[in-house]
Amino acid sequence: MKRLSFYFKLSYSSICLLSKGRQVVLISNDITHKAGSFGTREDVVFKLASEYARKNRLPRLYVAANSGARIGLAEGVKKLFKVAFKDSSKPENGFDFLYVTKSDYETSFRDNNQILGELTILDGEEVFKITDIIGAEPDLGVENLKGSGLIAGETSAAYKDIFTLTIVLGR
Amino acid sequence: MLAGQTQHFLCPCINSHNIFNFSLQPYRFPAKEYCQKISDFGENIQDPTEKASFTALVTPLVNAAAPYTNLNAAGVSGSERALQEFLTILRNWIDVERWFCDGKAYADAVDILRKSNADNFDHVLQVCRTHAGLKSSSVIVERIIDAIADALRVESNSTSTKSILAGAYSLGDAAPCLSEIGSMGGSHYSGVALRARKLLLQESLPSIEQRKSRISEVVKVLTESAQAQDSSTPDVVTSFVDERIPLADVLYPLLSSLPDKSQKLALAELYLLKLYNSQTLKEFVRDNEDMRLKFTFVAKPSERVFSATTPVTSMTDLTKAISRSGSLQHLGDIDGNSCSEMPPLTSRTAVCKLATTFEAIEDSSFLETSLPSFPQYTGTVPKCAAGPTNILYIVVLDEKVDNSQESMDVLSSRLQSLLASSRQRLEQADIRRVSFVFNSSQGDVTDEYPLPSILTFRAHLNFKEDSLFRNIEPGHAYLLDLTRLSQNFTVKLLDSQQKQTGNVHLYKATPRTAALEMDKKANAKPRIYVRALSFVLEFSSTSFEKVLVDALNALDIAVHEYGYCVDNHLFLNLVSDYERIILDPVTVENTVVSILKRHGDRIAALGLAEVETKLVGSLTADSPPIALRMVASNPTGYVHVMNTYVEAVDPSSTSPIFKLIGGTKASLSSSGDSSWEGMKITSPYPLTRPFDMQRKSALRASDSLYCYDLPALFEAAVEKQWSAAAEKGGIEGGIRAASRPFMVMYTSELVVEKRNNYSSSWTMQDYLDGDLTLVQTQRRAGANDVGMVAWLMTLKTVEYPEVSSI
Numbered sequence: 001m002k003r004l005s006f007y008f009k010l011s012y013s014s015i016c017l018l019s020k021g022r023q024v025v026l027i028s029n030d031i032t033h034k035a036g037s038f039g040t041r042e043d044v045v046f047k048l049a050s051e052y053a054r055k056n057r058l059p060r061l062y063v064a065a066n067s068g069a070r071i072g073l074a075e076g077v078k079k080l081f082k083v084a085f086k087d088s089s090k091p092e093n094g095f096d097f098l099y100v101t102k103s104d105y106e107t108s109f110r111d112n113n114q115i116l117g118e119l120t121i122l123d124g125e126e127v128f129k130i131t132d133i134i135g136a137e138p139d140l141g142v143e144n145l146k147g148s149g150l151i152a153g154e155t156s157a158a159y160k161d162i163f164t165l166t167i168v169l170g171r
Numbered sequence: 172m173l174a175g176q177t178q179h180f181l182c183p184c185i186n187s188h189n190i191f192n193f194s195l196q197p198y199r200f201p202a203k204e205y206c207q208k209i210s211d212f213g214e215n216i217q218d219p220t221e222k223a224s225f226t227a228l229v230t231p232l233v234n235a236a237a238p239y240t241n242l243n244a245a246g247v248s249g250s251e252r253a254l255q256e257f258l259t260i261l262r263n264w265i266d267v268e269r270w271f272c273d274g275k276a277y278a279d280a281v282d283i284l285r286k287s288n289a290d291n292f293d294h295v296l297q298v299c300r301t302h303a304g305l306k307s308s309s310v311i312v313e314r315i316i317d318a319i320a321d322a323l324r325v326e327s328n329s330t331s332t333k334s335i336l337a338g339a340y341s342l343g344d345a346a347p348c349l350s351e352i353g354s355m356g357g358s359h360y361s362g363v364a365l366r367a368r369k370l371l372l373q374e375s376l377p378s379i380e381q382r383k384s385r386i387s388e389v390v391k392v393l394t395e396s397a398q399a400q401d402s403s404t405p406d407v408v409t410s411f412v413d414e415r416i417p418l419a420d421v422l423y424p425l426l427s428s429l430p431d432k433s434q435k436l437a438l439a440e441l442y443l444l445k446l447y448n449s450q451t452l453k454e455f456v457r458d459n460e461d462m463r464l465k466f467t468f469v470a471k472p473s474e475r476v477f478s479a480t481t482p483v484t485s486m487t488d489l490t491k492a493i494s495r496s497g498s499l500q501h502l503g504d505i506d507g508n509s510c511s512e513m514p515p516l517t518s519r520t521a522v523c524k525l526a527t528t529f530e531a532i533e534d535s536s537f538l539e540t541s542l543p544s545f546p547q548y549t550g551t552v553p554k555c556a557a558g559p560t561n562i563l564y565i566v567v568l569d570e571k572v573d574n575s576q577e578s579m580d581v582l583s584s585r586l587q588s589l590l591a592s593s594r595q596r597l598e599q600a601d602i603r604r605v606s607f608v609f610n611s612s613q614g615d616v617t618d619e620y621p622l623p624s625i626l627t628f629r630a631h632l633n634f635k636e637d638s639l640f641r642n643i644e645p646g647h648a649y650l651l652d653l654t655r656l657s658q659n660f661t662v663k664l665l666d667s668q669q670k671q672t673g674n675v676h677l678y679k680a681t682p683r684t685a686a687l688e689m690d691k692k693a694n695a696k697p698r699i700y701v702r703a704l705s706f707v708l709e710f711s712s713t714s715f716e717k718v719l720v721d722a723l724n725a726l727d728i729a730v731h732e733y734g735y736c737v738d739n740h741l742f743l744n745l746v747s748d749y750e751r752i753i754l755d756p757v758t759v760e761n762t763v764v765s766i767l768k769r770h771g772d773r774i775a776a777l778g779l780a781e782v783e784t785k786l787v788g789s790l791t792a793d794s795p796p797i798a799l800r801m802v803a804s805n806p807t808g809y810v811h812v813m814n815t816y817v818e819a820v821d822p823s824s825t826s827p828i829f830k831l832i833g834g835t836k837a838s839l840s841s842s843g844d845s846s847w848e849g850m851k852i853t854s855p856y857p858l859t860r861p862f863d864m865q866r867k868s869a870l871r872a873s874d875s876l877y878c879y880d881l882p883a884l885f886e887a888a889v890e891k892q893w894s895a896a897a898e899k900g901g902i903e904g905g906i907r908a909a910s911r912p913f914m915v916m917y918t919s920e921l922v923v924e925k926r927n928n929y930s931s932s933w934t935m936q937d938y939l940d941g942d943l944t945l946v947q948t949q950r951r952a953g954a955n956d957v958g959m960v961a962w963l964m965t966l967k968t969v970e971y972p973e974v975s976s977i
C-alpha cells in the first residue's frame with residue numbers, strides 16, 4: 001500500500017498545481033479484467049481517450065496497473081492438443097512435437113485455419129503434427145504488440161502536446 | 172468600502188449597549204444581538220459578490236461570537252467555548268488511546284497503528300509520544316470530567332462554587348465522549364473509565380430507584396383516573412410516555428412491589444402505552460378482578476412514500492419535490508405492503524391479561540374468559556378480510572424463567588402445544604399474535620435488572636413461535652427489519668441490551684447453504700448484525716452520536732466474545748413520532764457523515780462493512796413524513812461513501828422501493844455502489860456487496876485498488892484541499908469556507924462505441940476503419956467489457972472553484 005499512497009499524494013498535488021485545467025482525463029487499467037493485460041481493444045480505448053485529452057488540451061492522468069501485453073491462448077487448440085514425448089515414462093527428457101489425433105483434426109480443424117502442420121505417423125497411428133497455432137480468437141499474439149506500439153506512439157505525442165502523468169501501481 | 176459599512180451598522184449597536192460604560196455591574200457582551208445584526212445585514216445585501224465577500228469578512232467574527240450566544244442565565248460567560256475546547260481535547264485523547272486500550276500489548280498496538288498509517292509515520296510517532304504521557308494526560312482528562320460533572324450539578328441546583336463550564340449550552344455533547352472513555356478497558360485506563368462511567372450513571376440515566384418511584388407515581392395517577400372512569404389519559408401519563416424513560420427492565424420488580432391488582436394492571440397499561448406510542452389507542456376497558464385490560468388501536472396517519480418518478484438529484488431538490496403536491500402517496504394505499512398488510516385505519520383490539528402462574532394459563536378456563544373480550548369472538552364485529560388483526564398479551568407474574576436458549580426452547584414448545592389445543596378459538600377471535608411476557612432471571616448479574624423474556628406466537632405460522640423475534644417487544648419487532656436478514660442467513664440472537672437511548676439487539680447471521688450456492692465466492696463465516704432502535708425524540712448530532720456509540724459498545728463486547736470481526740453490519744433505526752420530527756435532510760446527511768467519520772477507525776476495527784441509518788420525519792411542519800435511509804461504507808479504506816435513499820413507490824409496482832437521492836457524495840463519480848437503487852425495501856441483505864470481489868482481486872493481484880474506486884479518491888483529495896484551505900482561518904480561510912461548492916467533482920465515463928451502431932461490440936479492425944468514436948456517458952460502475960477505462964473529471968479546486976465550459 002505504500003506505493004499507492006505515493007500515487008495518491010502525487011496526483012493530489014498535481015491537481016492543485018494545474019494551471020489551466022479544472023478538467024482532467026483519467027485513464028486506468030481494470031486489473032480485474034483478464035488480469036489487467038493489454039489486448040487491442042484496451043489499446044483502442046487508451047488511444048481514443050488520450051487523443052480526446054490532446055484535442056481538448058486537458059491534462060492526461062494514467063493510473064497503470066497491468067500485466068503487460070496479452071499472451072492469448074487458443075482455447076480450441078488447448079483443449080485437444082497432445083504431446084509426443086521422446087520417452088513417455090520420462091517427460092523430463094523432452095518432446096518431439098505437438099499433435100492432435102487424426103479424428104480431432106478431421107472434426108475440428110480441417111475446415112479452418114486454426115492450426116498448420118502435416119500428417120505423420122506416431123506409434124503406428126496417423127496423427128496431425130502441429131507446426132503453427134493461429135487460433136480462432138482475436139488478440140492472441142503479435143497483434144497485441146502492434147497495439148502496444150500504437151499507445152506508445154500516442155503517449156509520446158501526448159507528452160509533447162499536453163501535461164501527462166503516469167503512476168504505476170502494483171509492481 | 173465594506174469595512175466602512177460594517178462600522179456603520181455596528182456603531183449604533185455598540186452605542187446602545189454603551190460598551191464604554193465602566194459601571195460596576197457585571198456586563199455581559201451582547202453576542203446574540205451582534206450575530207443577529209450581522210446576519211440581518213448580510214441578508215439585505217443584494218449583489219451576490221458583495222454578499223460573499225461580506226460573509227468572508229465577518230466569518231471569523233461570527234465564529235468568535237457564536238460560543239457566547241447560547242448561554243443559560245446562570246452560567247459563566249464563555250463556558251460554551253471552554254466546553255468545545257475540552258471536548259476537542261477529549262476527542263483527541265480518545266483518538267490516541269483507542270489504539271492502546273483494552274489490554275493490548277504495546278508492541279501489538281504499535282504494529283496495528285503502523286499498518287493503518289503506513290503513509291504517515293509522523294502520525295504514528297506522534298501518537299506513540301502522546302501515549303507515553305498517559306499518566307499525566309489521564310489526570311487532565313479526569314479533571315475535565317470533573318469539570319463537566321460540576322457543571323451538571325450547578326445546572327440542577329445552584330451552589331455557590333461554579334464550574335468553568337457552568338451554563339454551557341451543549342453540555343450534553345459530552346455524553347458520547349464520556350461513554351467512549353467509559354468503555355476503555357485495561358488497567359491503565361481503569362481510573363479514567365470508572366470516573367466517566369460514574370458520571371454517566373449519575374447524570375444521564377435516572378437511577379433505577381428514581382425511575383421506579385417516578386413510575387409508581389404515574390401508575391397511581393393512572394389507577395385513579397381509571398377508577399374515576401375518566402376516558403382521557405391524564406397529562407402526567409402522556410408526558411411520561413413522551414419522555415421515553417426506559418420501563419421494561421423495572422417492569423417485574425415493580426409488578427411484584429405494587430400492592431393491589433388495579434395498580435398492577437395500570438402498570439401493564441403504562442407498559443403498553445409506551446409500546447404502542449406510534450398508534451392511537453382508545454376505548455380502554457379495565458377489569459381489575461380478572462386482571463384484564465382491553466383497548467383498541469388504530470395506526471396514526473401512516474408514513475408516506477415518495478413517488479419514484481419524481482426526479483431528485485439532491486437533498487435540496489428533495490425538499491422542493493416534497494413541498495409540491497402529488498409526489499407522495501400514502502403507504503397504506505399500496506396493496507400488499509409488507510409493513511402493514513392491513514388496510515389503513517383498521518380498528519384492532521388488544522387484550523392484556525395478567526396471570527399469576529404458568530398453571531393458571533394452562534387451565535382451560537383461562538382463554539375462555541379472555542377471548543370473549545374480542546368483538547369478533549362473539550360475532551358482533553365481522554372479521555377483517557385481510558387477515559387476523561387482534562393481539563393477545565399474557566403477562567405471567569410469579570414465574571421466573573431461565574434465559575438460556577435450552578430452557579427457553581422448552582418453554583416455547585410447552586406454550587405452543589397449549590395454543591395448538593385452542594387454535595380454533597384463537598382463530599375465532601381473529602387473533603394475529605399471542606405474546607407471553609415472563610420475568611427472566613439472568614445469571615448472577617445483580618446491579619442491573621434483566622429485561623423480561625418475551626415469546627411471540629403468530630397466526631400465520633399456525634401459532635408456532637417466531638423465534639426471530641424472541642425477547643423483542645413485539646410492537647417494535649417490525650422496526651428491526653429482520654425479515655431482510657432471514658432470507659439469506661440463519662439468524663440467532665446473541666444479546667439484547669437496553670440502553671438509555673433505546674434497545675440494541677445483536678444477531679449472529681450464518682449464510683444459508685442455498686444463498687452460498689448462489690454466491691459461491693462469498694465469505695461463509697458467520698457475521699454479526701447489530702439492530703439498534705432509538706427512541707430519541709429529536710434528531711441532533713449529539714443524540715445520533717449517543718445511539719451510535721451505544722451500539723458500537725455493544726458490538727465491541729460481542730466481537731471480543733465471539734470473534735466474528737468481518738462483514739459485520741449495523742442498522743440504526745431512529746424511531747420517532749412521525750408527526751413531530753421536522754428535519755432538514757441536508758443537515759441530517761451532513762451530521763451523520765461527520766459523526767461516522769469521527770468514529771471511522773473504530774467502525775473499521777469492529778469489521779463493520781456498512782452502517783445503515785433509517786430516519787422518518789417531515790421536511791416541513793405541514794408536509795407528510797417520509798423515510799430516509801443513509802447507507803455508509805468505506806469500501807476502499809480511504810474514502811467514506813454515503814448513499815442516501817428515500818423510500819419511494821414506483822407506480823408500476825405495488826411495493827415501495829429505494830430511490831437514490833442523486834448528488835450525494837461519490838454517486839455521480841460513478842464509484843458509489845448505488846446498489847439499492849430500485850430495489851424493494853424488503854429485499855434481503857446480500858452475502859457480499861457489489862465489487863467486493865473486484866476490490867479483493869485487485870488487492871490480491873497487484874496490491875492496488877479497483878479502478879472504479881479511483882474517482883472517489885480524487886474527490887476526497889479535492890475535498891481535503893477545501894477543508895485545509897478553510898481551516899487556515901483569517902479572511903482567506905473565510906472566503907474559502909464561504910465559497911466551497913456543494914459538489915467538488917463531476918465525472919462522466921469516456922466509452923468507445925461504434926459510430927453508427929452503438930450497441931454492438933467492436934474490434935481493432937473497426938478502429939482501423941475509422942468507425943469508432945468516444946462518447947461521454949453516465950453508466951454504472953463495472954459495466955465495462957474492456958480492461959481499460961477512462962473518465963472525464965471536472966474538479967472544482969480551491970484555485971478554480973468555478974467550472975468552465977468545455
